Amino acid sequence: MYMELSPQIPDVTIGRAANAPHYEYMTTFGKRTADLPVDHELWRKGKDEFDTAFRAEDEAFKRYRDSELTDPLKAADEERDKLYASLRDTVKAYAKFPIAETAQHAEPLMRVIRNYKIKTTENYMKESGLIDNMLQDLFQYRTQLRRLGLEILADRLKAANDRVRQLLTERNDERSAQIMGELKAAREATDRAYLTLVRLTNAYALLNPDVESAQKLVALVSEDLEYFRKHAMSNPNANKKKKDSSDTDPQPDAEPAEA
16 A cells, blocks of 8 residues: 655756746745744754855845846836837828828828837847837838927837837946856856755655645745746746846856846
8 A cells, every 4th residue: 555645846947037036936936935833953044054055145135136227227218218209100190191192191101110019028139129129110201200290209210219228238247247157157056955855855844744735835935846847948938027036037058148
C-alpha cells in the first residue's frame, strides 16, 4: 500500500525572467514564507539566507532603476502624447468637415495616422520609432498640413519626439556595466537561495503532513510559480508599458534597453 505524498513546489529555475517580474515574484515568495511558523533550525537558516540574498537584489534593482533622467523623460513623454493626440483628433475632425475642400486636405493625413495605429501606452522606444516614421510620411503632405494650420503642431510633435529619444539615449548610456553586473550577480544569489528554501519547504511539508500552514504555503507558492511561468517566463517582453520606471526590463545578461 502506497502512502500518498503531499504536493510539492516545482523545483524550477526562474533565471530567464526579466528583472521586474523576477523581483515581484521573489517579493511575493519572501512574504509567503515569512508567514510559515517553522521552528526547524535548517529551514530557518534557509529562510534567513534567502532574505539576505533578496535584500541585496532589492538594493541592486533600485540602483538599476534610479535615474535623474526618469522624471524629465516622463514629462517629455506626456508632452509628446498630448501633441500627438491633438494632431490626431484635429485631423480626424477636419476629415469630417462639411466643406469638401477642407475634408480633402485632411484625407491623406488621416490615412497616414490610421496606418500607424499609434497607442500612447506603447513603451517609450517603440512609440518614438512609430511617431518618427509617421511624421516622415505626414511631412510629404506639408501643403495639406499648412492649409489646415497643422504644420506648426506637427513640427512641435517632432521636436517633442526627438527630446524623448535623446533622453532615452542619455538614460541608457547612464547605466554602467558595473550596475548591470551587480544586479545579475544579486539575482543569481537570490535564485540559489530560493531553490534551497523551496527544497527545504517541500521536505518540511512532506515530513509534517499535518501542519496545515505548510501545506497551504506549498499550494500558494505553486500557484504563484505557475502564474509566473505563464506570464513572465514564456514572454519576458509582455505587459511592459506602464509609463514609469518599470517600462521595458532587459534580461539580466542583456544590454539595457529602457527601464
